[in-house]
Amino acid sequence: MAFFVSKLLWIIANPANLLGILVLIAALAALLRWRRIGAVALTLLVLLCGMLTLTPVPNDLLSALENRFPQPDLAKLPKVDGVIVLGGAVDTHRSSAFATLVVTDAAERLLALVDLGRRYPAAKLVMTGGSADIDGEGAVREADLVRDRFLPMVGFDPARVVFERDSRNTDENARYSRALVAPQPGEVWLLVTSAYHMPRAVGIFRQQGWPVVPYPVDFGAAPDSQISFDLLGGLQNFYWASREWIGLTYYWALGRTESFFPAP
Template identity: 45%
Template sequence: MFFYISKTLGFLATPTNGLLVLLLVGVVTLRWRFGRQLTGLAAVLLVICGLSPAANLLMAPLEQRFPRWDAGNGAPDGIVVLGGAIDATVFGARGELALNEAGERMTEAVALARTYPNARILFSGGEGKVLKQGHTEADAARAFFARMGLAPERIEVEDRSRNTTENAVFSKELAAPKPGERWLLVTSAWHMPRSIGCFRAAGFPVEAYPVDFRTPGQGLLWPFFFASDGLRRFDLASREWIGLAAYYASGRSSELFPAP
């Protein structure tokens, strides 16, 4: 039930969806002053969200929360790779592997697997869409790792999870980490705080290995040249902040804004 509620609220809480609804209501009621004000407000907010540095200002604190992993402490015993980087629908329909903007989750996992040949590799990703497509991201991940030359028997997949909470719970069940073992968690830097919170709540201690950075991390955060890029990032960052609050309020994360 939480899965369907979170998906519904996630759609409603996406800023651009709300602004488009506001704009539509304004256009329909243009004959009244109220409608003209709504239209103007929606247009101004769309410009601010799409072209100003606002999206990067929201994204940067998420990405800077956890530093890059320090390899100086020794090799990890295992590596958990969160889904979200492969389009399972395209894979199911075409049989082709299609990586999205978060592709570094997969490519960096391959690099880690080659650097640490004795580490277990666990991919976590089921079917996260409300309308089931019949193909999980884990199916595509198997094919991807095989194409990258990793031995199939080395790859463990968790294919039941539909959100970050289930990533943590089901990964722990499959990994069965022993006391003293060191496990890395590979996911996008902006998604790391919520992911760490979920893994801590599930009792699975992991070390953050953030990838897929979207902001420079320091210096001036420039405005966007294409409004579509700014709006997409604004939606992504806003939903992640909302997700942090919702997961903490529902007890699915150990902290409101997890830190190292």
């Protein structure tokens, strides 16, 4: 049930959807001559677009997430027993529709899988990702596409990787993968996911009793607080930032993360 509720909440809270709703309300108010409602909708639309374009808020919200866990100095780690890579790097819908591999903006997760796998040839490797569809029956699984398409494409042996293909969200990534590989006390596991997603992911893994070393990739925020002067760029940053902040709140309320904003 929590999976379906989270999907519904994001449809409502998605800032791109909010912009569209305000435009529709303003247009409908103009047709029906509802001046007060139209004025309110237009005012909110202008304020939101101004915030996305003329303030550093979208970048700062994303940067706060991405800077929470810095890249580790691998040379200082005593060992690396395993690497777990979270799904989200493959567009399963387009990959299925066009019968080819289509990656997302988070493709660095897959590059890190190959890179770390070559650096640590004795480490266990886990790729976790099923289908995020509400009706997942018969849907293409991300882990399958990584195994059958991506790894052969880059010349990496799929037999080296354990594929978890049933998870639909980060909580299930942690639970199902833990059941597959049974990490032992004292083992050092690297967790690979997008930098903005790392705080929530780390909190979930810790709550599952799996201490991990964060290995963030896929940075999107500007290094310093900046005004984008770019509506689409600001909207993109605000989209991912708001998605994660809402996700942190939701998972914390459900008791699925160790704290509201996990720290190193």
